[in-house]
Amino acid sequence: MAHHEVERFSAGARLFHWTVTITAIVLAITGLFLWVPAFGSLAEDSYSRIIHRVAAVILVAAPLLFFISRPGRALHFVKYIFTWGKDDIEWLKAAPDYYFGGDEKKMPPQGEMNTGQKLWSLVAFLSVIGFVVSGAIMWFAKASIPAELFLWVTIIHDLCFIVSASMTLVHLYLGAIHPRMTESLKSMLKGKVSVEYAKHHHGKWYAEISKGKETDNKQAPSTH
Amino acid sequence: MTNHWIDLRNSDCILIIGSNAAENHPISFKWVTAAMTRANNPAKLISVDPRFTRTSSKADIYAPIRSGTDIAFIGGMIRYILNDMQSLSRTERAEKYNLTYLTQYTNAALIIHSEFEGWKDPTHPGLFVGFTENTNPAPGNLGGYSKSKWGYADAGSPDTDAALLGNNWTNWSDLNPKCVLRLLWENYEDFTPEMVEKVTGCPQSTFEQVCEAYAATGAPGKAGTIMYAMGTTQHTYGTQNIRGYAILQLLLGNIGVAGGGINALRGTSNVQGSTDMCLLSHILPGYLSVVNHKLQTLEQYVDTVGRKGKAPVVPKGLAGDKSASWWWLSESAQNYKKYLVSLLKAWWMDNATEENDFCFNYLPKINAGQDADYTHIGTFEAVAKGIVKGMMVWGQNPAVGGPDAEGERKALEKLDWLMVTDLFETETAAFWYRDGADPGSIGTEVFLLPAACSYEKQGSISNSGRWAQWRYKALDPIGEAKSDLAIVDALVLKLKEKYAGETGPKADPINQLYWDYHTEGEYADEADPNKVALEIHGYYTKDVGDKKKGDLVTNFVSLATDGSTCSGNWLYSGMFTTDGRNKAKDRDPVDASLNQIGLYSGWSWCWPINRRIIYNRASVDLDGSPWDDIHPVIAYQEGSHNPATNTCKWLGDIADGGWSPIAVSKNDGKPAYLPFIMQNEGVAHIWGPGRAEGPLPVAYEPWESPLETNLVTGVPAQLDESPKGMPGFNDPCCYVGDLGGMNQRGRPNWEDPTNGFNCVGTTYRVSEHWQAGQMTRNHPWLIELQPQPIAEMGEELADDVGVKNGDIVKVVTARGSIEAVAVVTKRFRRMTIGDKQVDHVGVPWHWGYKGLSKGISPNGSSGNVLTPHVGDANTTIPEYKTFLCRVEKA
Amino acid sequence: MELSRRDFLKFSGVATAGGLAAAKMLEAQPVSAESLDLELSKPIGEVPTICCYCGVGCGAIAAADADKVINIEGDPDHPINQGSLCSKGQALAQMRTVNGKDNPNRLTKPLYRAPYSTEWEVIEDWDTALDMIADRIKKTRDETWLDKIDVGGTSYTVNRTDGIAEFGGGELDNEECYLLAKMARALGLVYLEHCARI
Amino acid sequence: MAKAILFDSTKCTACRGCQVACKQWNNLEAEETVNTGTYENPPDLSSRTWLKMRFIEPPDGDGKVWLFSRRACMHCTEAGCVKVCPTGAVYHHEEGFVAYNKDICSGCGYCVDACPFDVPRMVGSTLTGKKKMEKCVFCADRVANEEKPACVKTCPTGALIYGERTEMVDLAEQRVSKLAADGVDAQLYGKDELDGLHVLYVLAHSPKDYKLPVNPEVSPSVTLWQDILKVMGYAAVGAVAGGLLLNYMVARARMVKEKEGK
Incomplete structure (x- = not known):
């Protein structure tokens, strides 16, 4: 297989992915300190708050940098994750059978992102916006907004966390643990997947890239 | 205080007038509250004040009065009670009022000189008989009295009115026209509720509530107490204000009993003790009269102030037939002489001998008469005139606390030298670089010495209830600071060095001064307060009987006229046991008094001889049984009468004299002692001829009054004709000062308020600061609470001058002006006085130009920049509490 | 491994419950660091003193190091105040110690201001300071001394000086007041006053 | 057993011994204040002011009412701060009051917003971003050593007393009925509010007049x-x-x- 590989993620995309990943983990952990009283002592002396804020700045900065450096790609991604079609519905219907039983019969061929990945990207995208907006209010506007409103803003932050944390588990599982997703993690580490894997999991995309010779430009963004 | 703090809880009605106890004596309210919340017959609280204060907020009745109208108010209360007494049937009268007390224990029934004429006499309106106006320009008293017609008809053995004694009268005309009670009625007859409202601004209905509530304490067994402070005393007639309270309390039988008394709330932790030690121009330690030039020998002194001045007088017809007049007691006792000789021995010890009159001539002698005033006001005038050239100031701050403060600051510039000892740099020490002063033209040398604070040293202090309590040292003084004791000790030793070798009247009193206070150990190099305390208590200076030289005396009863004892202050003789236990250090927390009325006699020690409630012989009836069974101060133990000594066992407090009760002595054919043992007559003074301006208080106007005519006496102000003041409109004997022309008198101008002084200004304190502020204005926690000087005023006035709450305003008087933050409040209301609408403006006087918290204007916003250099007729205490001012937006 | 819908539901139920059980563990409150056997954060004090402000004479107890006050509060045994104090009494500690350090405004050395000078100078030792003061007192006293006065043609011995005044004492201890009175009268002072009059 | 402080406004003279006692015992520095036309100061609670007395002159009054009220942590049973505290730093002491463990306070400040009485305050460094919550700690160390809380001990008039909460409720109810008998519109505040406050108030007017929330809720x-x-x-x-x-x-x-x- 090593001889037949296609590039799936560029170095920049991977850097972006892992930056965000690490940041998100840091944010999640430092945020968790405020969820889990048993971890409360770890939040001592506000260190976790400071780290959380530094990470938050990176989380905001990373997509912005990505957008500035590769605006076309970024726009494409946004457009992509908001574009849903019939295939996506089909995919969602077929997915349980596939992921439990490996039954591929009903799976429609997928583009550079399959529906699941698209869904994850969408959740991630929206929850980051939710995190950033609510977080910014909590950070900068605490003194100027009514106490009651502040508490509701924290709830938005928390809701974002519940949703994104749950989805992160799924993402992590499918990307790294699910028995059938053998090359997913590798692709994000090394950037390449085997032709076989590409055909199998992203038929439409493979067809596109092998037909049009468009290589890097149309790589899938940083998600699985 | 005649009584003490805890005793407030025994009261049935507490009248707080001229005091804001909740703010300035906050812990007193522990006991006020205890009285008000006790389960049975809770006490009522009355607050009389121009301003609704934190005290008023807790009162059952709040009575607003115009500042300086206490006599009109109290006179109205006296009238109410007298009128009530007269209109009741004899039986009801005896139930509602303690007639035995009134007639047997006071001079109510005594007959006054037949030529006495009251202030209503048309030939001298507003004045008693015998007045002469002082025509000299200020400074000086407005006038003075010949008191020859104020005394008893028979000075040595006054007559009494039998009808009054026997409760056998219905109308005033049934009493002798010169009987004290009838004269009292005539003095206050016009002080009707209508008149009270017109003069004081207190609504009639409120006033009548006050009268009713307070008069109820007249019943035997009931007690009402008066708590007063500087709101009473700081007037040109401050002493007469207090006289008014005394009369009221005596009419109601409230002196000497638990829960009663007239209680002066001392503003300083040891102002009681410093007064007992007589750091005052007119007295020597133990309230012994200062010597004047007419008293050239000890014998002349003793004869004049003791033998003649304190000779026992026995009224005729009373149940008691013996007056102790303790100051003299008898030719064999000569207490006055004992006390003075023991003082002289303590001061000049072995150098004071019978042959040299016990160094009597070492005592400085003032000029007799009224040609010099040695009090605070007079002293500063002497400083301003260059008579006084050097000044030592120990923990006082007259540049903030003195009247016409800017004038007094300016006077300090005349000094050659000034020594100030304090904890912090005070305005007084810093006068030479205050705003407006030019150090380059001020030649005064100034020494500023660092003193130890209260817990950096040890010694005793006496609280308002006369409890001398020892306080201990918690740590060494800061830096190189020393206790005042160490400083005065070192200074006197230095002076002795300087005078060493000299002789003569100048050097002898110093060289021969007994000064030996160092002890082993901690006090090897400075005075040991324990040793000083022993000298104050007193000891034998030679072997007498079984007593050896150096043995401690038992108490002042042991003191002798022959120089065999010394005692620095007879009142404090008794603070030690003969084996040397300092009772000021006693800390027995158990209250062993009768019925636990809260005397706590085992906690510290109080003068005289640990008597916690003075005049307590008035708390029992003729048989020695307490009027009040629930709160007995003392009680005669049945059968304990000792015929040989005519004494008995008294239970409870230390009885005021150990003699048996009047009826018990009488039954035994022995002299029956009258209860008020310090008075020559043995009875208390409703009639008080000793005061400068009259035997009974008359409602005079303050020196600066918003009125044109005294509404009570009818005497017009005549401002232009009488720039010094008008006798009969003003207090006829008040002291009008003059600090180099700065003491201008402000006048109202009702036609053009912007050009006159139509507001009544007053000064006071806030709870969070203390006196002239030198200590509390350096305490961040307290400055946080009260950061800036304020000027409190009513909404009506604020509206008129366009001032809003929190604005900076300027308060202006004829002396000067200060800036302060306006506190606009409903707690000051506009009053209708006669035909005038009168507003008050109140300023705390704590601030100055030094310390962490300074005033707003460069003069430190000291309230006393506004006050006049005018003083009380008897004491020359300055009139801080009433003056005219106007408010401007700054 | 086959999975029925029922099994699935069962399993998810168990899983959710597992999540909640973990939550319960994690939500447990940390053990109180401030339980009932807590030590006092500072000593309350044992040195009895009497408040230096008004005339009520409240008792206070002080705890101090060699050079700073640690705590001053009401003396609970004192029958008058029974442990209570007002704002001023409660601030007594700041007479000496503010925020753990000496109150910076307290005077610590004798100061002298020379005639026409614009500043204070420190006098290094007490002996010098008192020597200077004693010189001033003696000079003024000697210059203004009155052995006798003449009133209406008669001479009276008065042995006094009108040239020196002494103020103060209401804040001092009885023993201090007594010695001040003794010194003042021995010096022949007649202008002797304190705050009782004002 | 739950303890409580009973504040009887009808006995309070606003001497503010309590306000300074709190600073004295807890080593809290003074604030720099200005006078804004009232005796009341500092203007609000802060990290250095855990207790302050309010001086209230009813605007429509006749000048014969001056109300004094205590402003400090109410130590609620249903405590918003305890509930919201993410780290467990704010907790209920076994005697019922709301204590906090500064060591594990993360400085999130949620408690500030969750408190229906607006009591907790945050203090921190703008440089490091470190923050801590501050509020009345009920003098936990004193209480544990059988000393009264500093504010209670110093109160001269018995306006503040401390003891078993049930006893405090009894005393307060007796006082209210006594005052009611004297014609005062007295009421007890804090008995049931938020499942019971550990600072109870005897009031002579409505809570609103004392600037207390009428129905406080989390x-x-x-x-x-x-x-x-x-x-x-x-x-x-x-x-x-x-x-x-x-x-x-x-x-x-x-x-x-x-x-x-x-």
Whole structure:
């Protein structure tokens, strides 16, 4: 297989992915300190708050940098994750059978992102916006907004966390643990997947890239 | 205080007038509250004040009065009670009022000189008989009295009115026209509720509530107490204000009993003790009269102030037939002489001998008469005139606390030298670089010495209830600071060095001064307060009987006229046991008094001889049984009468004299002692001829009054004709000062308020600061609470001058002006006085130009920049509490 | 491994419950660091003193190091105040110690201001300071001394000086007041006053 | 047993011994203040002012009412701060009052917003971003050593007393009925508010006149977060994790079968 590989993620995309990943983990952990009283002592002396804020700045900065450096790609991604079609519905219907039983019969061929990945990207995208907006209010506007409103803003932050944390588990599982997703993690580490894997999991995309010779430009963004 | 703090809880009605106890004596309210919340017959609280204060907020009745109208108010209360007494049937009268007390224990029934004429006499309106106006320009008293017609008809053995004694009268005309009670009625007859409202601004209905509530304490067994402070005393007639309270309390039988008394709330932790030690121009330690030039020998002194001045007088017809007049007691006792000789021995010890009159001539002698005033006001005038050239100031701050403060600051510039000892740099020490002063033209040398604070040293202090309590040292003084004791000790030793070798009247009193206070150990190099305390208590200076030289005396009863004892202050003789236990250090927390009325006699020690409630012989009836069974101060133990000594066992407090009760002595054919043992007559003074301006208080106007005519006496102000003041409109004997022309008198101008002084200004304190502020204005926690000087005023006035709450305003008087933050409040209301609408403006006087918290204007916003250099007729205490001012937006 | 819908539901139920059980563990409150056997954060004090402000004479107890006050509060045994104090009494500690350090405004050395000078100078030792003061007192006293006065043609011995005044004492201890009175009268002072009059 | 402080406004003279006692015992520095036309100062609670007295002159009064009220932590049973505190730094002391462990305070400041009485304050360095919550600690160390809280001990008039909460409620009720008998519109505040405050008030007027919230309640958002959202979160994560585990087992079994089947 090593001889037949296609590039799936560029170095920049991977850097972006892992930056965000690490940041998100840091944010999640430092945020968790405020969820889990048993971890409360770890939040001592506000260190976790400071780290959380530094990470938050990176989380905001990373997509912005990505957008500035590769605006076309970024726009494409946004457009992509908001574009849903019939295939996506089909995919969602077929997915349980596939992921439990490996039954591929009903799976429609997928583009550079399959529906699941698209869904994850969408959740991630929206929850980051939710995190950033609510977080910014909590950070900068605490003194100027009514106490009651502040508490509701924290709830938005928390809701974002519940949703994104749950989805992160799924993402992590499918990307790294699910028995059938053998090359997913590798692709994000090394950037390449085997032709076989590409055909199998992203038929439409493979067809596109092998037909049009468009290589890097149309790589899938940083998600699985 | 005649009584003490805890005793407030025994009261049935507490009248707080001229005091804001909740703010300035906050812990007193522990006991006020205890009285008000006790389960049975809770006490009522009355607050009389121009301003609704934190005290008023807790009162059952709040009575607003115009500042300086206490006599009109109290006179109205006296009238109410007298009128009530007269209109009741004899039986009801005896139930509602303690007639035995009134007639047997006071001079109510005594007959006054037949030529006495009251202030209503048309030939001298507003004045008693015998007045002469002082025509000299200020400074000086407005006038003075010949008191020859104020005394008893028979000075040595006054007559009494039998009808009054026997409760056998219905109308005033049934009493002798010169009987004290009838004269009292005539003095206050016009002080009707209508008149009270017109003069004081207190609504009639409120006033009548006050009268009713307070008069109820007249019943035997009931007690009402008066708590007063500087709101009473700081007037040109401050002493007469207090006289008014005394009369009221005596009419109601409230002196000497638990829960009663007239209680002066001392503003300083040891102002009681410093007064007992007589750091005052007119007295020597133990309230012994200062010597004047007419008293050239000890014998002349003793004869004049003791033998003649304190000779026992026995009224005729009373149940008691013996007056102790303790100051003299008898030719064999000569207490006055004992006390003075023991003082002289303590001061000049072995150098004071019978042959040299016990160094009597070492005592400085003032000029007799009224040609010099040695009090605070007079002293500063002497400083301003260059008579006084050097000044030592120990923990006082007259540049903030003195009247016409800017004038007094300016006077300090005349000094050659000034020594100030304090904890912090005070305005007084810093006068030479205050705003407006030019150090380059001020030649005064100034020494500023660092003193130890209260817990950096040890010694005793006496609280308002006369409890001398020892306080201990918690740590060494800061830096190189020393206790005042160490400083005065070192200074006197230095002076002795300087005078060493000299002789003569100048050097002898110093060289021969007994000064030996160092002890082993901690006090090897400075005075040991324990040793000083022993000298104050007193000891034998030679072997007498079984007593050896150096043995401690038992108490002042042991003191002798022959120089065999010394005692620095007879009142404090008794603070030690003969084996040397300092009772000021006693800390027995158990209250062993009768019925636990809260005397706590085992906690510290109080003068005289640990008597916690003075005049307590008035708390029992003729048989020695307490009027009040629930709160007995003392009680005669049945059968304990000792015929040989005519004494008995008294239970409870230390009885005021150990003699048996009047009826018990009488039954035994022995002299029956009258209860008020310090008075020559043995009875208390409703009639008080000793005061400068009259035997009974008359409602005079303050020196600066918003009125044109005294509404009570009818005497017009005549401002232009009488720039010094008008006798009969003003207090006829008040002291009008003059600090180099700065003491201008402000006048109202009702036609053009912007050009006159139509507001009544007053000064006071806030709870969070203390006196002239030198200590509390350096305490961040307290400055946080009260950061800036304020000027409190009513909404009506604020509206008129366009001032809003929190604005900076300027308060202006004829002396000067200060800036302060306006506190606009409903707690000051506009009053209708006669035909005038009168507003008050109140300023705390704590601030100055030094310390962490300074005033707003460069003069430190000291309230006393506004006050006049005018003083009380008897004491020359300055009139801080009433003056005219106007408010401007700054 | 086959999975029925029922099994699935069962399993998810168990899983959710597992999540909640973990939550319960994690939500447990940390053990109180401030339980009932807590030590006092500072000593309350044992040195009895009497408040230096008004005339009520409240008792206070002080705890101090060699050079700073640690705590001053009401003396609970004192029958008058029974442990209570007002704002001023409660601030007594700041007479000496503010925020753990000496109150910076307290005077610590004798100061002298020379005639026409614009500043204070420190006098290094007490002996010098008192020597200077004693010189001033003696000079003024000697210059203004009155052995006798003449009133209406008669001479009276008065042995006094009108040239020196002494103020103060209401804040001092009885023993201090007594010695001040003794010194003042021995010096022949007649202008002797304190705050009782004002 | 739960303890409580009883504040009887009818006995309070606003001497403010309590306000300074609090600073004295707890080593709190003074604030720099200005006078704004009232005796009341500092203007508000802060990290250095855990207790302050309010001076209230009713605007429509006749000048014969001056109300004094205590402003400090109310030590609620249903305490918004305890509920909202993410780290457990704010907790109920075994004697019922709300204590906090500064060491584990993360400085999030949620308690400030969750308090219906606006009591907790944050203090921190702008440079490091470190923050801590500050408020009345009920003098936990004193209480543990059988000393009264500093404010209570110093109160001259008995306006503040301290003891078993049940006893304090009894005393307060007796006082209220006594005052009512004297014609005062007295009431007890704090008995049932927020399941019972550990600072009880005897008031002579309505709570509103003393600037106390009439029906204090913890914001529903606090309940939503702590009692619903957090539980939901754990449940969701649990469910997802469980689902994934199940999936793994099933999928793996299937793949093994597939391999065997080949």
